[in-house]
Amino acid sequence: MTTITDLVVSDVRFPTSELLDGSDAMNPDPDYSAAYVEVRTSDPGLSGFGMTFTIGRGNELCCAAIEAFAPHVIGRDLDAIEDDLGSIATALTHDSQLRWLGPEKGVVHLATAALVNAQWDLLARRAGMPLWSYLADLEPEAIVSAVDWRHLSDALTPDDAVAMLRTRVPGRTEREAYLRAEGYPAYVTSAGWLGYDDDKVRDRCRRALAEGWTALKMKVGVDLEDDLRRARLIRDEIGPDRLLMLDANQVWDVDPAIEAVKVLAEVDPYWIEEPTSPDDVLGHARIREAIAPIRVATGEHAHNRVMYKQLLQAGAIDVAQIDGCRLGGVNEVIAVLLLAARFDVPVCPHAGGVALCEHVQQFSMFDHVAVSGSLDGRMIEYADHLHEQMVDPVVVSEGRYRAPTASGLGVQIRPDAVERFRFPDGGHWS
Amino acid sequence: MTTITDLVVSDVRFPTSELLDGSDAMNPDPDYSAAYVEVRTSDPGLSGFGMTFTIGRGNELCCAAIEAFAPHVIGRDLDAIEDDLGSIATALTHDSQLRWLGPEKGVVHLATAALVNAQWDLLARRAGMPLWSYLADLEPEAIVSAVDWRHLSDALTPDDAVAMLRTRVPGRTEREAYLRAEGYPAYVTSAGWLGYDDDKVRDRCRRALAEGWTALKMKVGVDLEDDLRRARLIRDEIGPDRLLMLDANQVWDVDPAIEAVKVLAEVDPYWIEEPTSPDDVLGHARIREAIAPIRVATGEHAHNRVMYKQLLQAGAIDVAQIDGCRLGGVNEVIAVLLLAARFDVPVCPHAGGVALCEHVQQFSMFDHVAVSGSLDGRMIEYADHLHEQMVDPVVVSEGRYRAPTASGLGVQIRPDAVERFRFPDGGHWS
Numbered sequence: 001m002t003t004i005t006d007l008v009v010s011d012v013r014f015p016t017s018e019l020l021d022g023s024d025a026m027n028p029d030p031d032y033s034a035a036y037v038e039v040r041t042s043d044p045g046l047s048g049f050g051m052t053f054t055i056g057r058g059n060e061l062c063c064a065a066i067e068a069f070a071p072h073v074i075g076r077d078l079d080a081i082e083d084d085l086g087s088i089a090t091a092l093t094h095d096s097q098l099r100w101l102g103p104e105k106g107v108v109h110l111a112t113a114a115l116v117n118a119q120w121d122l123l124a125r126r127a128g129m130p131l132w133s134y135l136a137d138l139e140p141e142a143i144v145s146a147v148d149w150r151h152l153s154d155a156l157t158p159d160d161a162v163a164m165l166r167t168r169v170p171g172r173t174e175r176e177a178y179l180r181a182e183g184y185p186a187y188v189t190s191a192g193w194l195g196y197d198d199d200k201v202r203d204r205c206r207r208a209l210a211e212g213w214t215a216l217k218m219k220v221g222v223d224l225e226d227d228l229r230r231a232r233l234i235r236d237e238i239g240p241d242r243l244l245m246l247d248a249n250q251v252w253d254v255d256p257a258i259e260a261v262k263v264l265a266e267v268d269p270y271w272i273e274e275p276t277s278p279d280d281v282l283g284h285a286r287i288r289e290a291i292a293p294i295r296v297a298t299g300e301h302a303h304n305r306v307m308y309k310q311l312l313q314a315g316a317i318d319v320a321q322i323d324g325c326r327l328g329g330v331n332e333v334i335a336v337l338l339l340a341a342r343f344d345v346p347v348c349p350h351a352g353g354v355a356l357c358e359h360v361q362q363f364s365m366f367d368h369v370a371v372s373g374s375l376d377g378r379m380i381e382y383a384d385h386l387h388e389q390m391v392d393p394v395v396v397s398e399g400r401y402r403a404p405t406a407s408g409l410g411v412q413i414r415p416d417a418v419e420r421f422r423f424p425d426g427g428h429w430s
Numbered sequence: 431m432t433t434i435t436d437l438v439v440s441d442v443r444f445p446t447s448e449l450l451d452g453s454d455a456m457n458p459d460p461d462y463s464a465a466y467v468e469v470r471t472s473d474p475g476l477s478g479f480g481m482t483f484t485i486g487r488g489n490e491l492c493c494a495a496i497e498a499f500a501p502h503v504i505g506r507d508l509d510a511i512e513d514d515l516g517s518i519a520t521a522l523t524h525d526s527q528l529r530w531l532g533p534e535k536g537v538v539h540l541a542t543a544a545l546v547n548a549q550w551d552l553l554a555r556r557a558g559m560p561l562w563s564y565l566a567d568l569e570p571e572a573i574v575s576a577v578d579w580r581h582l583s584d585a586l587t588p589d590d591a592v593a594m595l596r597t598r599v600p601g602r603t604e605r606e607a608y609l610r611a612e613g614y615p616a617y618v619t620s621a622g623w624l625g626y627d628d629d630k631v632r633d634r635c636r637r638a639l640a641e642g643w644t645a646l647k648m649k650v651g652v653d654l655e656d657d658l659r660r661a662r663l664i665r666d667e668i669g670p671d672r673l674l675m676l677d678a679n680q681v682w683d684v685d686p687a688i689e690a691v692k693v694l695a696e697v698d699p700y701w702i703e704e705p706t707s708p709d710d711v712l713g714h715a716r717i718r719e720a721i722a723p724i725r726v727a728t729g730e731h732a733h734n735r736v737m738y739k740q741l742l743q744a745g746a747i748d749v750a751q752i753d754g755c756r757l758g759g760v761n762e763v764i765a766v767l768l769l770a771a772r773f774d775v776p777v778c779p780h781a782g783g784v785a786l787c788e789h790v791q792q793f794s795m796f797d798h799v800a801v802s803g804s805l806d807g808r809m810i811e812y813a814d815h816l817h818e819q820m821v822d823p824v825v826v827s828e829g830r831y832r833a834p835t836a837s838g839l840g841v842q843i844r845p846d847a848v849e850r851f852r853f854p855d856g857g858h859w860s
Contacts, residue, residue, distance in 0.1 A: 027526045056527035058498055061537060065491055096457045097486035103680075103708065103731060106536010107491060151707040154684040154716070250533075254584040277581040278533070279736040281711060282743055286584070301533060306709040313712055 002078045007070050008038040011063045013423040014386055023195030025221030026249040030055035034354045035062030039118040049412040050118030052110040052325040053353045065111030073115055082123055085146040089116045089331040105303040109328050116329025121409035130404040132365035140165035147335040155309045156342045168373045175369045183400035184364055189352055189383045192218025205237035212398035215243035215379060221251040224260055231267040247273040254283040258290040271295035271319055284316035297321055300350035305335040312343040323350040324359025333363050341372045352383030355411040357394045361401045389417040432508045437500050438468040441493045443853040444816055453625030455651030456679040460485035464784045465492030469548040479842040480548030482540040482755040483783045495541030503545055512553055515576040519546045519761040535733040539758050546759025551839035560834040562795035570595035577765040585739045586772045598803045605799045613830035614794055619782060619813045622648025635667035642828035645673035651681040654690055661697040677703040684713040688720040701725035701749055708732055714746035727751055730780035735765040742773040753780045754789025763793050771802045782813035785841040787824045791831045819847040
């Protein structure tokens with residue numbers, strides 16, 4: 001019997017604001033950070049790692065929230081967790097006192113993601129499998145049992161989800177073999193950060209093309225004229241056939257978003273991302289109707305499955321951009337993958353930051369093998385930040401994520417990096 | 431010149447779970463708590479008090495979030511704040527790094543409410559006026575300047591809001607005089623907590639009638655048969671003419687909510703409150719359509735103005751139940767009062783807990799004098815908990831809130847209560 005014995009929580013902050021990496025219309029100076037947890041077990045050789053991603057100040061709040069949840073996790077037996085895959089997630093989201101602070105949103109939900117994902121890291125490590133493959137090997141009933149179905153039945157029921165997953169069982173082996181051989185399609189967000197000057201943008205575009213990328217994303221939203229100038233520059237660099245996505249990071253109101261996209265339509269954008277408030281389901285629906293055939297993408301700030309349910313029911317999005325730490329961990333990611341498949345909307349996860357790429361590659365590959373069964377319109381975001389700090393960094397080549405082979409979720413930060421960038425007492429900060 | 435010099439933050443928790451006061455379908459054992467802040471100034475005789483309400487565990491996270499916001503508040507001059515009424519609220523919600531933890535939801539937004547409300551307490555105390563009267567004396571342009579208009583213009587613009595407020599200027603004096611003479615209508619939620627047995631419910635009903643209440647609310651949602659039995663008991667006690675409201679505290683899915691309300695229709699409910707997930711705008715709209723003429727009420731967990739905008743645009747609610755600490759303080763309360771008036775939906779605030787009654791009486795009275803100008807369908811919730819811990823407790827008689835006369839917002843907790851119930855080192859807890 002292997003039980004969870006204790007949590008070691010670290011507030012890790014990388015000083016990315018110094019280079020304006022990651023700068024956009026809403027977030028001018030992020031310090032990419034992780035509220036990072038090692039879940040230790042009675043087996044000294046087995047720990048699980050989870051984290052939530054933040055952009056600096058306030059990371060300590062997520063760390064404190066992880067500590068507040070500790071009594072729900074410590075003492076649990078891994079076999080019992082594997083027999084009831086939703087047990088930890090439900091214990092955390094149903095803690096009635098802590099639930100008041102959300103519910104299922106904000107700091108407590110970000111902390112939930114860290115602990116829930118650490119659970120899955122533990123299970124997959126123990127099984128000696130990368131998480132995507134561990135998940136894809138589960139029976140449909142087991143996958144569905146991981147989901148908290150409360151508030152979803154008007155869109156999808158557990159029985160319908162099992163039936164849908166059953167139709168995907170044939171072909172699992174072939175799709176898994178395909179991913180191991182060919183990887184998963186991706187796009188890159190390293191060229192168009194708002195803080196970069198034109199020379200740097202041009203240079204990054206050329207580098208991206210040389211590396212084999214065929215889809216690129218740029219930031220817009222501070223000044224429309226400047227957006228158009230930079231978008232033309234990038235379109236000019238990448239030519240007419242590659243995909244160019246635009247990301248407004250929530251800055252517009254609904255009507256101004258429609259007007260701006262109509263201007264930016266000149267550069268043939270593939271999608272507009274976060275055109276307005278992430279809470280505005282109806283606003284996204286109006287924007288989508290007005291700007292078709294340009295796609296509407298959102299989701300990195302969609303905080304739970306009920307928000308995704310509505311985005312899908314309202315026909316508000318063409319692309320669902322799940323985040324590996326904004327949703328309450330793997331269990332809720334599964335819920336959203338099932339909902340998206342039910343509504344036939346492709347999932348193109350949000351990534352970048354600290355280890356978000358490492359998280360979402362697992363989810364997209366699981367989605368392909370066991371849930372949607374499709375690569376149609378699907379790509380994972382890639383940004384070239386901080387992978388060198390990871391024990392098992394993503395491998396990306398020729399514009400594709402290569403299937404992870406290391407056991408677990410793969411979000412362990414290198415111990416020396418944790419020491420150096422721990423806030424405020426690590427070597428870099430003190 | 432009077433400037434803000436420092437913050438004193440206290441984690442105050444009252445052990446209400448011992449008596450099952452406040453128990454409902456989602457919250458079986460709340461310990462009513464306050465993340466409480468005293469904002470001190472260079473004038474030793476002038477402090478402002480604000481708080482956010484939680485139900486126990488996690489209150490420390492809100493306290494820490496208030497501390498994280500301190501640099502945006504300390505050093506400000508009160509005259510400058512009064513000249514730019516949105517400056518503190520905007521500084522807090524636009525802090526790009528802390529914003530990531532919401533945005534505008536969860537722990538950081540609850541903490542925002544505490545600090546923003548303390549600002550208004552300071553201004554109204556300095557003016558020697560109760561907050562409702564201080565607000566109602568502002569020019570329409572000043573009221574509108576307090577609002578963060580981002581993401582609202584598809585529903586209401588600042589110009590339209592000013593125009594609407596201008597139409598309410600005539601009659602302000604009469605309405606203010608009316609409130610001072612007659613008070614504001616209310617309903618009571620002290621009879622139907624789920625943890626009470628039938629005898630206690632019956633006894634509380636009789637006491638409520640003896641005190642002059644004509645509208646009562648009960649909790650439902652754990653077991654439909656039991657809900658119906660208890661509802662019949664209450665209806666039997668209060669007779670056919672008084673109002674009976676039902677509160678499900680989010681436990682149902684959309685279709686089960688519709689089915690349950692159809693069963694409970696037997697007791698002629700005035701509204702069903704929180705029938706499903708507080709995030710589910712579309713779900714509330716479907717429920718409302720299916721159960722009319724029974725009203726749908728929600729809002730105590732509607733976390734920001736964009737959620738209210740959608741609830742109103744979608745025709746999802748008959749009653750908007752703003753909370754004094756869930757929204758980001760007075761500034762966002764004003765935004766929602768304006769939106770509700772624009773859509774002609776009455777605001778019946780959520781109250782109870784710690785000091786929520788003290789908060790919302792100010793907002794409803796301001797609404798009546800300067801925003802909606804109407805009492806039609808409007809009542810403030812009242813629950814008889816913890817008022818004895820307040821320096822300026824609400825005065826309620828004959829089923830009405832009496833107009834507050836003390837200066838400020840009125841949410842200062844008695845210093846001896848703060849000492850005794852401070853967690854974990856106060857006398858009660860240590």
